[in-house]
Amino acid sequence: MSSTASCQGIVTSPGAAGVFAGILAFASLLSASLAAAAPIKVDEGFASRIVEDETKNPKPLDSVTSINAGQGVYYWIKWKGYPDKATVRCVITDSDGDVAFDDSYDDEDNNPVAQYTLCGGETDARDFPSSGRYTFVQYLDGDKVGEQSINIERAWRISRYKKMKWTFAAIIFAAMAALWVYRKMRGDHAGASDLFKTKSQRRADSLANDPVVIGARLNAGAGAVETAAAKVSNEDAALSDAQRKFQSAMALSDKSMGLEAGKRYVALLLKARRGPEALGVFKACLAADPNFRVAPEDVLPLAKAARGAGDSNAAVAAVRGFDKANPGHALLPEVYFMSAQIMAEDLKNTAMARKVLDHLVAKYPGHHLAAEARRYLLALPA
Numbered sequence: 001m002s003s004t005a006s007c008q009g010i011v012t013s014p015g016a017a018g019v020f021a022g023i024l025a026f027a028s029l030l031s032a033s034l035a036a037a038a039p040i041k042v043d044e045g046f047a048s049r050i051v052e053d054e055t056k057n058p059k060p061l062d063s064v065t066s067i068n069a070g071q072g073v074y075y076w077i078k079w080k081g082y083p084d085k086a087t088v089r090c091v092i093t094d095s096d097g098d099v100a101f102d103d104s105y106d107d108e109d110n111n112p113v114a115q116y117t118l119c120g121g122e123t124d125a126r127d128f129p130s131s132g133r134y135t136f137v138q139y140l141d142g143d144k145v146g147e148q149s150i151n152i153e154r155a156w157r158i159s160r161y162k163k164m165k166w167t168f169a170a171i172i173f174a175a176m177a178a179l180w181v182y183r184k185m186r187g188d189h190a191g192a193s194d195l196f197k198t199k200s201q202r203r204a205d206s207l208a209n210d211p212v213v214i215g216a217r218l219n220a221g222a223g224a225v226e227t228a229a230a231k232v233s234n235e236d237a238a239l240s241d242a243q244r245k246f247q248s249a250m251a252l253s254d255k256s257m258g259l260e261a262g263k264r265y266v267a268l269l270l271k272a273r274r275g276p277e278a279l280g281v282f283k284a285c286l287a288a289d290p291n292f293r294v295a296p297e298d299v300l301p302l303a304k305a306a307r308g309a310g311d312s313n314a315a316v317a318a319v320r321g322f323d324k325a326n327p328g329h330a331l332l333p334e335v336y337f338m339s340a341q342i343m344a345e346d347l348k349n350t351a352m353a354r355k356v357l358d359h360l361v362a363k364y365p366g367h368h369l370a371a372e373a374r375r376y377l378l379a380l381p382a
Helices: 002-014 014-037 160-185 187-193 198-209 211-250 256-271 275-288 296-308 312-319 332-346 351-365 370-378
Strands: 040-047 050-052 056-060 067-068 071-078 083-095 097-106 117-122 131-140 143-153
Touching: 014 040, 040 143, 056 117, 071 131, 071 143, 083 117, 097 370, 117 131, 117 187, 187 332, 211 256, 211 275, 256 275, 256 296, 275 296, 275 312, 296 312, 296 370, 332 351, 332 370, 351 370
Parallel strands: 067 143
Antiparallel strands: 040 071, 050 056, 071 117, 083 097, 083 131, 131 143
């Protein structure tokens, strides 16, 4: 018998056909059974509160689209035909994809008609440290069955101290408002308006109603103006007197008195912030005596005035010989630094500037200008 005939015999055999039909029926029943056993997702969403239904199974109490930190947040899925026992896994990730929460629980004794699975909990700072969008994913027996995202904001909270402070303020304001109404009702309009005046407004009203005080204030103001005017007048008189004495003494053949008068005149001009005039007097004294020196406290202001006028030679003359004339003076570090600036910036003599700065750093290592001198040295061209 050929192989073709053999196969045809098997297929057309009544017994073989019955067995084949039985296998198909079993497979169909098995498929239907499996399809019936697979749960169906009915709905899903987010809730902030969960309650238990009559069968002690949890279910969402509300529906939310955003949450403030401190509230609960639950991603729920409603099922139909849910199995009697299942394992639910919950994974929560933040906006950067970092896992904030990952946990599983065994779900038993379920209601197959209407069952909810939950993912989430309280939004404490441990799992939700910052505001942002968080993604919730549910797995059922290892299979991913749902994913949704929600914004969680860290709510601004008022401290207990501020709550108490604002409560007391509200009580006081309410009491003042009640007193204001009471005075208004009694016709005391002035007293009612005084309630909400500031301290400065009350004082201004008091001064306005006190002619003696007003006069005293006016006299005090006038006195202050007179004092300021007198001070200016005295300064002008002192400058005029110093100028007269300087010019008279410098006209003499012996310049020693003129140089002393010039020193005092320079000091008064610098005090009056008349630097250019002080520089002119200083240069006149230098012409009479190249070794002329002003008072130690006037050296730096005079050197600054000279630099401001673009007179580098006068600036050098102002600081020259300060260390020898005033050994150990408190202004020596500042005079050294000013000398280095004149040499480097005005006269372009960086070698001399470097020498002066090195001396400043070596002699006054703890002075605040020593650090500045080191930085200045680094900035000098080689």
